[in-house]
Amino acid sequence: MKCLTDSTEERIKEAAKMVFLEKGFDGTTTRDIAQAAGINSALMNYYFRSKEKLFQSIFNDVCTLMFKGMLELINQPISLRDKISKLMDHQFQMMMQNPNLTIFIMNELRLNPERLYGTIGMAKQVPESIFHQQIEDAIAQGIITPIDSHHILTMIIANIQFLFVSKPMTMLAQGLDEAGFNAFATRHMEYVKDMICEYLFKPEPVT
Amino acid sequence: MKCLTDSTEERIKEAAKMVFLEKGFDGTTTRDIAQAAGINSALMNYYFRSKEKLFQSIFNDVCTLMFKGMLELINQPISLRDKISKLMDHQFQMMMQNPNLTIFIMNELRLNPERLYGTIGMAKQVPESIFHQQIEDAIAQGIITPIDSHHILTMIIANIQFLFVSKPMTMLAQGLDEAGFNAFATRHMEYVKDMICEYLFKPEPVT
DNA sequence: AGAAAATTTAATCAATTGATCAAAACGCTT
DNA sequence: AAGCGTTTTGATCAATTGATTAAATTTTCT
CATH class of the missing domain: 1.10.10.60 (Homeodomain-like)
Known part of the structure; x- marks a missing residue:
């Protein structure tokens, strides 16, 4: 091929x-x-040796594709604002290239949770990274709203990923073609970027 | 059973x-x-007559379960703030009772998009409702940030639904049991409610 | 009760599935 | 070219799949 x-x-x-x-x-x-x-x-x-073994090999690759770039970004020594923006950009680009990456992983994981054994280490790294400390520091300094980093990460991921998880539904409901969906998704990303940053970085630290 | x-x-x-x-x-x-x-x-x-026919029957029921309550809420003559809050509460309760409702629908739809034919009418109603006009009015009056209602609805849905779509992943990554996940989800819903409302309803309409 | 219709059962069908095998084809070293 | 290990092929296996059938059973109506 x-x-x-x-x-x-x-x-x-x-x-x-x-x-x-x-x-x-x-x-x-x-x-x-x-x-x-x-x-x-x-x-x-x-x-x-078998379909199952082949699948496990593929599934590990796909999970790595999913998490590796995220992990690298998460551990970069850049500002929180930049990091959030880049995390969302990265997901967006990744999903534009492979729209059903996430729903595939999530569904196979749901059907057979033990399939993550090969990549479970990677998945566990995500929440326990520099990112967490960065958030804690920002909270201590009163820069951002005090929320556990797990929730922040979930917001960052959910608002991009669900776009593509629900892509067929969105296209049908809004009557969009491929180009129309891409335009919608592109617009949406800017909105949710603003939404998350505005929520975290409050305008006036009332001192 | x-x-x-x-x-x-x-x-x-x-x-x-x-x-x-x-x-x-x-x-x-x-x-x-x-x-x-x-x-x-x-x-x-x-x-x-066949497994396929039975599935179509079930799939229609499940899609109706998914959309009917949402549609009713969307068309209720209540304030935008209340409506957003109630829409999120409704989804949350629905997903707590049936955690893989959404990923099931989205994945089957992805595998076979023509399966929505039975419920496509319902899915199309969602965006073209009172909700849309309500948003437009609020924008015209300067009450909320000017965004197309499709994006707002996507925010409302994504921030709740992805929690459950990624439930197995979240539980594994954070090492949560069922109760731990429920606590996380409950907390998260409050955060995203605030986030969305704060983003839409800006504190000071600069007149 | 008794015939007729509707429901339920067990047996079975052809097709497809994942997997295995021995033989053939290939590539490499000598 | 000969020998040897690796790769590829076509044929085939047993198990499972969705579906059908005829017979048995139950229900319904008179």
């Missing part, structure tokens, strides 16, 4: 990632993957 | 709703449903 220089194993993973993301684990057959990869259906079992 | 006075058809629907919501369409077998309903597996085909 992509460049022909890829090894067979890599071609299988690429195809599997595509098909799994589109149809989910239960909706995907091993023959779907073989066809998408242009390989014999026995090769999937040759390189990865 | 519930009261034995229910008709067979109703027992099938109840069981199917439970199983479909838990496992999704692809992850559910007709025998799963039969077992959950305590009936012979041929009865599903007797009352509903």
Whole structure:
């Protein structure tokens, strides 16, 4: 499907990632993957022992794609305002490139929570980072409203991610095409950026 | 599974709703449903012609459960502040009772968008309601920040719904049990209520 | 009660599923 | 070219899937 220089194993993973993301684990057959990869259906079992093992490999990759960039941003030594803005920008770009990344992860996780074992460490790192301390400091200095960092992170994530989780619904309800949705999403991101920052950074610290 | 006075058809629907919501369409077998309903597996085909037809029936019910209450609230002649608060409360209660209602709907819709045909009318009503006019009026009067009502509705929905969409992830990342999650969610709702209202209803209309 | 209709059951169907196997094709070293 | 390990192929397996059928049972109506 992509460049022909890829090894067979890599071609299988690429195809599997595509098909799994589109149809989910239960909706995907091993023959779907073989066809998408242009390989014999026995090769999937040759390189990865089973559909489940292949899925775990893909799922770890996808979770890493999801969290790695976020984690890096979260630990950057930049101002809170910048960090929040960049976190939201990063999610937005990531989701524009792969709109069903989040709903895929969340749904597979719901169907089978133990599947996060491979990436659970990464997920746990997110809340326990520099970000947390940064928030605490800002609160102590009276710069932002006193809220636990978990809630702030949830706000940052929810207001971007749900846009894409509900993309089909939004398009149907508002009668939008792809371009229309993108415009809506772009506008929305600016609004929620403002909303979150205005909520956290109160205009007048009443001293 | 519930009261034995229910008709067979109703027992099938109840069981199917439970199983479909838990496992999704692809992850559910007709025998799963039969077992959950305590009936012979041929009865599903007797009352509903196929798994697909049964699912459509369930999916319509579930979408109605999702949208009906929201629509009623949206069209109530109450103040914007009250309406926003009540809309969020309603979602919150609905999701506490059925935590995977939204992710189920969104994911099935993503896998098969034409499945909303049965409820598309309802989904389209949401944005084109009294709510829209109410927002426009409030903007014209300088009461709230000028934003299209679609964006406001998205904020109201996203900040509650994503909590539950990401429930397994949140529990794992923060190491919460059921009670811990509920406490987190309850706190979060108050925060986002404040956030949205503070963003919309600016403190000083600079006249 | 007794016939007719509706419901329920057990058995079974064809198709699809994930997975395995032996044989064939390939690539590398000698 | 010969030998050897790796990769690929086509065929096939047992299990499961959604669905159907005819017979058995229950309900309904007269």
